[in-house]
Amino acid sequence: MVKLITTQNLSQPDDFYAELLENHNDLSTEDSHALNARLVLLLCNHIGDHEVLQQALAAARQSGGHSDLPSTASRQ
Amino acid sequence: MNASLRDRYDLAFTLYPYARSSDQDSASPVRHPVVIVGGGPVGLAAALDLGRMGVPVVVLDDHEGVGAGSRAICFAKRTLEICQRMEAAKPMLDKGIVWNIGKVFHDAGLLYEFNLLPEDGHRFPAFINLQQPYFEKFLYDAIRTEQAKGAPIQIRGKNRVDAMSTEADHSLLDISTPDGGYQIKADWIIACDGAGSPIRSMLGLDFEGRVFQDNFLIADVRMTAPFPTERWFWFEPHFKSGDSALLHKQPDDIWRIDFQLGWEIDREKELCPKNVRARVDAMLGPDIDYELVWTSIYTFQCRRMAKFRHENVIFAGDSAHQVSPFGARGANSGIQDVDNLCWKLKMVLDGSAPERLLDSYHTERAHGADENILNSTRSTDFITPKSDISKLFRNAVLSLSADHAFARPLVNSGRLSVPCVYDGSQLNTADALPDAPMRARPGAPCPDAPLGDGFVLDRLSKGFSLLGINTQIASDEPLHSISVTSKSAPDIAVRYLGDAQTGVYLIRPDQHVAGRWPTYDAQSISRALAMATAQEARDG
Incomplete structure (x- = not known):
């Protein structure tokens, strides 16, 4: 199984973070959410591997304190 | 009266x-x-x-x-x-x-088109x-x-x-x-x-399941309009006649038009011809003459x-x-129910199979129903987003799909019905011809293919049949048998053999594959036949 990379992997972490925020600067909250949704979809497609995506979803939930799986997660 | x-x-x-x-x-x-x-x-x-x-x-x-x-x-x-x-x-x-082309629009723009090819x-x-x-x-x-x-x-x-x-x-x-x-x-x-x-x-x-809180207005109109014979689906259409809209041609110059109205509506008001016409006018433009033939408002459930x-x-x-109706899975699945049930009931009535054969009707068709419910629920969740966040992602998919091919498979305006494969059915014999195409695996409906002047499906019998490709079936085999070669029936070879050299298929009365092997073996056939008619408990 390919493992989700959760150690340092960004080549320019400070630059990336600044650019991420800059891209939201001129947007309303609603438009920012929409941008994030498009970004998530683009990146997920780039990753492609379904198991890695499942690990990423689980890791994102866990860090938000939502460690239990959603009720539909077992559905294939 | x-x-x-x-x-x-x-x-x-x-x-x-x-x-x-x-x-x-x-x-x-x-x-x-x-x-x-x-x-x-x-x-x-x-x-x-x-x-x-x-x-x-x-x-x-x-x-x-x-x-x-x-x-x-x-x-x-x-x-x-x-x-x-x-x-x-x-x-x-x-x-x-007959139609093959579907187009998906968002607002005024064409997102992409598909061809059923x-x-x-x-x-x-x-x-x-x-x-x-x-x-x-x-x-x-x-x-x-x-x-x-x-x-x-x-x-x-x-x-x-x-x-x-x-x-x-x-x-x-x-x-x-x-x-x-x-x-x-x-x-x-x-x-x-x-x-x-x-x-x-x-x-x-x-009768358990999910109710979807949305109303759809059907307006069948008669018109001789220059629209092509294609399925056109709009998300958030620019003509504002609904949250989504569908245009699809039927015989007799009738066109099916569907508008998604939302949940809180006044049915009677929406069905009043003046209001239906206002929505249709906005969609078709001012220059198209048409006659309203049938209107109806429906809600739906998956259960x-x-x-x-x-x-x-x-x-x-x-x-x-x-x-839900997205995907043509209602009437089509009902006809597959009939196809699955009737031969089994006939055998039970004749005393040639035990009553438990009918339990496989439930197993196989509930599997089909679950597949249909899963697909149509997913379509419905896309067409009728049930929360702000699901609408956010839906619209993110739509806006990406105009520019990027990767997002198009995520667009879901209905996953069109494909025949059910009875994977895991207790009537199937384990696949003994794994090099042959998956589409003809045990449980699948037989792919059609030309044979002589007609098609292979025409040559199957009302009972069980055997299809042999590049191999002999014994002349004393009691089942109805069809023998072909790669040369006499090249499409059958492609669809049933693939990388395999030879093959024998046991085919049920409903044209689903019960089992397949590289060569004919009377004992394997008779064991598989017993399995497919519930005369024998499944091994293991």
Whole structure:
């Protein structure tokens, strides 16, 4: 199984973070959410591997304190 | 006329007006092997299939023909193949409209188009559009043809089942007619009485699932318009006639138009012709003349019964399972129910298979229903986002899909019905020809392919068949056998052999593959046949 990379992997972490925020600067909250949704979809497609995506979803939930799986997660 | 037997809907065709049956004058209830409740597409198909096998059937319908309104309009290739097996498909294909191209729009822009790109060498296209009343009428015409040849099919119009009680080995039905009530006994009942199934209610059975809070307006219009024969679907259309809209052609210059209206609406107001026309005008533009033919507002649910067979009562079609209409999975799955059920019931009635064969009807078709419910629920979640965040992602997919190919497979305006593969069915024999294509694996419906002047599906028998490719089948083999070679039938070789050199297929009466092997072996065949007819418990 390919493992989700959760150690340092960004080549320019400070630059990336600044650019991420800059891209939201001129947007309303609603438009920012929409941008994030498009970004998530683009990146997920780039990753492609379904198991890695499942690990990423689980890791994102866990860090938000939502460690239990959603009720539909077992559905294939 | 008995007031309580007033029509619940208008008829498109009056086909079987009430006629007094001798059962009504019998001193004691007459007993029938099979009674079908409901004369819709599923009930008629079941009557036709069983009648053709010589099983006496009585169809009880509380109307005298086919209901008006186009309703189901997309009939899939597998449905047409099943109807062809019952010699009913030709008029459907002649009348129906073949389409391959679908276009998906968001606002005013074309997001992408798809082509069903049917493979050559099949008798039927991927889909035809045909109004449901025609589909039912053609099934009825096929029944008339079979009746003339002696098939024991009776259809009783204005016969409504009001009560049912179960005795040791049969059911007793109370029936209302314009002449008053009478009773009959039935060894088996097939309930094809629709999503609101009265039979299901009489038995107090469950029908669990999800309700979707949305209303869709159907407006069938007649027009001679320059639109191509394509399926056009809009998300958030620029003409603002609904949250989504659909335009699809039917025969007789009729076009199906669908508008998504949302949940909180005033039905009566929305159905008023002036308001329907305002929405259609906005969509078609000011220069198109049309006539409103049929309008209706529907909501929908995705749900199914926990069990499709309850002793001697078997549920088929919408009475057993209901899906949202996106994907043409309603009527098409009902016809697959019939295809699956009738040969099994015939074998059980003949005593050539044990009753537990009928349990596989539930296993296989509940699997099909779950597949349909999963797909149509996903389509519905995309078309009718149930939360702000699901709408956010939906619209993110839509805006990405105009520029990027990767997002297009995520766009879901309905995943069109494909035939169900009975993977994991207790009737299947483990695949002994794994190099051959997956599409012809045990449980799959046989892929059609040209053979001689016709097609391979035409050459299968009413019972089980064997298909041998590049290998000998013993001349004393009792099953109906077809032998071909890669040379005589190259498309069969491609679809059934793939990388394998030789192959033998055991094919069920419903044209699904029961098992496959590299070469003929009488013992393997007879073991697989026993398995496929529930005569033997599954190994392991």
